[in-house]
Amino acid sequence: MTTALPPPVEIWGLPLAPLTLPQTLDLIDTWIADRTPRYVITANVHYAMLAANDPRLGPVTRSAALVLADGMPLVWAARGRLPEQVAGSDLVPALCQRAAERGHRVFLLGAAPGVADQAAANLRARFAGVTIAGTLAPPFRDLTSVETADLIAAVRSARPDLLFVAFGQPKGELWVAEHFRELGVSVTMQVGATLDFLAGRVARAPRWIQRIGLEWAYRLLLEPRRLVGRYFRNGMFVARMVLASRKT
Numbered sequence: 001m002t003t004a005l006p007p008p009v010e011i012w013g014l015p016l017a018p019l020t021l022p023q024t025l026d027l028i029d030t031w032i033a034d035r036t037p038r039y040v041i042t043a044n045v046h047y048a049m050l051a052a053n054d055p056r057l058g059p060v061t062r063s064a065a066l067v068l069a070d071g072m073p074l075v076w077a078a079r080g081r082l083p084e085q086v087a088g089s090d091l092v093p094a095l096c097q098r099a100a101e102r103g104h105r106v107f108l109l110g111a112a113p114g115v116a117d118q119a120a121a122n123l124r125a126r127f128a129g130v131t132i133a134g135t136l137a138p139p140f141r142d143l144t145s146v147e148t149a150d151l152i153a154a155v156r157s158a159r160p161d162l163l164f165v166a167f168g169q170p171k172g173e174l175w176v177a178e179h180f181r182e183l184g185v186s187v188t189m190q191v192g193a194t195l196d197f198l199a200g201r202v203a204r205a206p207r208w209i210q211r212i213g214l215e216w217a218y219r220l221l222l223e224p225r226r227l228v229g230r231y232f233r234n235g236m237f238v239a240r241m242v243l244a245s246r247k248t
Contacts, residue, residue, distance in 0.1 A: 018078075025098060038065035044071040096130055099131065104131070106132050114199075119135075162189075168192070
């Protein structure tokens with residue numbers, strides 16, 4: 001079973017799907033029923049910057065079943081062609097709620113030791129009946145071929161319908177694109193800091209701050225040392241993209 005997608009909207013080199021959050025949830029439901037392995041990219045400004053500078057990410061982006069606009073600057077740059085931001089930090093809990101309602105199995109992979117386990121416990125408390133098929137937190141270093149094979153085998157044996165990967169950018173997207181077929185999961189997503197949010201390790205901005213597109217500023221206030229360099233580079237990238245679009 002397949003569902004036709006509307007044509008993507010090209011923003012800063014990314015083929016972004018013009019979907020709302022409810023439409024995305026419905027689409028992923030059909031993919032879970034279809035049982036064909038696919039992967040989804042939630043593309044924020046940082047991913048757009050990385051993709052513009054890392055030739056490895058071009059094939060990764062083009063091979064994704066879905067690329068979502070996880071960042072208000074991308075939505076603003078679309079000038080009305082994208083209906084809304086679909087943030088991974090909103091999509092993942094919404095998918096877990098549906099998983100509880102429809103019997104889908106969820107696997108949490110990555111983040112720091114203990115984060116996935118705490119996220120799983122919080123999801124079980126939040127969504128009664130959700131099945132967390134497994135959690136794993138492999139070391140941050142590059143895995144050996146044997147470790148990778150063991151990890152893939154562990155995921156496959158858990159038989160998840162949804163696999164949420166928190167390996168960081170762009171490592172997570174590259175790893176998912178390389179292994180999603182071997183994993184055999186209907187839908188795999190690299191989810192960035194979402195497991196930290198779900199575990200309560202990092203606080204999300206209040207909803208009104210999210211709505212006006214300033215969640216990045218809230219996170220910068222919470223973690224200035226870790227994020228100031230990244231957000232400065234992101235800001236310079238956005239400025240270049242805006243200037244380039246005005247020239248054309």
